[in-house]
Amino acid sequence: MLGNDGEHALTRRTLLGAAVLGGVSLVTACGSGQRGELRYWNLFSGGDGDTMKAMLADYRAAHPQVRLRDVTLEWGDRYYTKLAMASAAERAPDVAALHLGRLPAFAPGGLIDPIDPDLLRRAGIGAEHFPKGLWRRSHHDGRLFAIPLDTHPFVQYFNVEICREAGLLDEDDVLRPPKGPEELRAQLRATKRVTGSHGLVLETAGDGVVPWRLFWTLYRQAGGNLLTPDGKRSAFDEAKVRSILEYLQSLHAEGLTSTGLDADGAIALFSSERGGFFWQGEWEVRTFQEAEIPFSMMRFPGLFGPPLAEADSHAFVLPHQPERTEQQQLLIYEFAAHLLRNSARWASGGHIPAFLPVTSSPEYTRMRPQSLYRSVIDDVQLDPEVWFAGSGSRMWTELTAILGPVMDERMSVGAGVAAMRRVLQDLLDTPNPVE
Structure with missing residues (x-):
């Protein structure tokens, strides 16, 4: 079923289907809907969680006018069920982390919204900044749905x-x-x-x-x-x-x-x-x-x-919201761009940055042993593009x-x-x- 804007309208069937994706109970979060506030969900724990928190602290210091509210949820199906149900209930965060291998489960049912490439470019991000394979897997039915952060x-x-x-x-x-x-x-x-x-x-x-x-x-x-x-x-x-x-x-x-x-x-x-x-x-x-x-x-x-x-690849996506303004989208894209440009810190935990200006930088090249397997970024094999594949x-x-x-x-x-x-x-x- 399509809404007036041409996107999949979220129905009661979609809401129930979202629960089936992971099999746990509904947990929701209120969307912000306000300029200057950003809600971000992620699934990073352990060392990755510590690194992400440090990167978010850097973002807050550089953008004091933005109220960033981040939530870390449990890795795996529980995370994806909560994200799916929040999106289906139209109570989703503004931006969330998602494995690219999970994109075929989320994009077809309208659980995530497409990304506007023109607005993304206004934040300084385009196709030329990513390996071709990861950029291709960030699309569904010819539309961009994800911004890759890394490959692991x-x-x-x-x-x-x-x-x-x-x-x-x-x-x-x-x-x-x-x-x-x-x-x-x-x-x-x-x-x-x-x-x-x-x-x-x-x-x-x-x-x-x-x-x-x-x-x-x-x-x-x-x-x-x-x-x-x-x-x-x-x-x-x-x-x-x-x-x-x-x-x-x-x-x-x-x-x-x-x-x-x-x-x-x-x-x-x-x-x-x-x-x-x-x-x-x-x-x-x-x-x-x-x-x-x-x-x-x-x-x-x-x-x-x-x-x-x-x-697989961690990426940023837009969980479905019924109304998201151009100003709100730009705020999200600028947030993602900040993390991408500073993803050498993310690489310290082993992940290969997807943002090529960082992956080819002297700072990353000097990292040992993290940069020693960098060449595989052009040959990584993600799961088949079906709803039942991907991390967890x-x-x-x-x-x-x-x-x-x-x-x-x-x-x-x-x-x-x-x-x-x-x-x-x-x-x-x-x-x-x-x-």
């Missing part, structure tokens, strides 16, 4: 001293990237001989994200697609999936990888220097700096093809519950492949609850 890719951490003793570093103390899966296996064997424990530490249990992110990294390297280009049918390549899962399971069978660890357990094990390698998102950089271990980082190596890596989504939860057990041999590869196929088809058969 799957990366490889390694213990420098362990890898040096294992003979894996070059004359400049740089890790030699493996040329394919068997070279990686050899590297893991070498580091296991040094540690006497593990070659690779990774999360395969709990409610974390590594099993999906690792699978999607390798599957995309191999040229695999889950869906047809229109996102309506399965393109599940069983041969590629089986090959990847058999390889990952074989690493565990040889005793080269950790087993049954959740995210906290994997972090603790690598921090205790009982593994040469650690696979995770880049956001743990501060954790290992504070642990004072000799680590470094690199973009995830190309094992089954080019060195592509799974990623149903697809992540349901596929991770299969992939983790396969990786550490609690489930056979054959059973895992069949279960993945069923989950994917079930998701495809479920309509977007807010479209």
Whole structure:
């Protein structure tokens, strides 16, 4: 149903559908509707939360005429349900953080409003300031709906001293990237001989994200697609999936990888220097700096093809409001522009700034190890563009519950492949609850 302005009118069905997106109760927030006041919702906790608060303090100091009211909510489906319900009830904040992978769930039902590119340019922001892939994913049906803040890719951490003793570093103390899966296996064997424990530490249990992110990294390297280009049918390549899962399971069978660890357990094990390698998102950089271990980082190596890596992107969006003036939009765009121009501080936690003037700046280039995997920004692989994908989504939860057990041999590869196929088809058969 379309309103007079051509946008999707928010109906009772949309309101109920928004609840289905995350499955928790309605929580609302009052929109500001006033010049000089800005309400901002985000989902940043831990080190990211501290950094965001510092960036907001800088904004307040530079813009004393603006009353900024920020709210931090719990990461994942709870955040997205609250945001969806507030938008559906027309009681949304002025601006909010959203993962680009979640855009297909929010834009079709009118839960977020399109961004005016001309007004955005008046704030000094345009397409030329972002990687082409992230800018493309900021659109839906040809309209701009998001302003990317960063990208956070799957990366490889390694213990420098362990890898040096294992003979894996070059004359400049740089890790030699493996040329394919068997070279990686050899590297893991070498580091296991040094540690006497593990070659690779990774999360395969709990409610974390590594099993999906690792699978999607390798599957995309191999040229695999889950869906047809229109996102309506399965393109599940069983041969590629089986090959990847058999390889990952074989690493565990040889005793080269950790087993049954959740995210906290994997972090603790690598921090205790009982593994040469650690696979995770880049956001743990501060954790290992504070642990004072000799680590470094690199973009995830190309094992089954080019060195592509799974990623998502934090972005700014306009939650739906029935009336938003040009003046209010400019206030929001200037707020986003301020954070983008100062996103070198955001990069200190590991995320790659999406704003290219910062990503190419001397300040960011000098950051170690944060800038060492910067090149992946042009090759990041976001989730398929469907409503059930993206950070903290149903697809992540349901596929991770299969992939983790396969990786550490609690489930056979054959059973895992069949279960993945069923989950994917079930998701495809479920309509977007807010479209």
